[in-house]
Amino acid sequence: MHRVRDLAAVVAIAIPNLALGQQSEMAPKDRCAQLLAYWDQRSASKGEGASGSDMARKAAGLDCDNRRYADGIKRMEDLLRQNRYPVPAPQP
Numbered sequence: 001m002h003r004v005r006d007l008a009a010v011v012a013i014a015i016p017n018l019a020l021g022q023q024s025e026m027a028p029k030d031r032c033a034q035l036l037a038y039w040d041q042r043s044a045s046k047g048e049g050a051s052g053s054d055m056a057r058k059a060a061g062l063d064c065d066n067r068r069y070a071d072g073i074k075r076m077e078d079l080l081r082q083n084r085y086p087v088p089a090p091q092p
Contacts, residue, residue, distance in 0.1 A: 053082075
């Protein structure tokens, strides 16, 4: 009987903490903006542009502009990996 009560107490404490953790996730629109800015900063410092990478970045930007955030985020994460950049963690 004590085990059930103890388990219920743990669950009662953990559930609100899990809910708070989910609220701190980055909005897809903000994640798109973060990845696009990160790419722009990284690629500008290396003088990249006017290549296939530039086209992929533009396509991702259009996806994000047209509220296709999941597509834009995936394109940008793939582009970063293809160019051997670390994919930044989402910022809450």
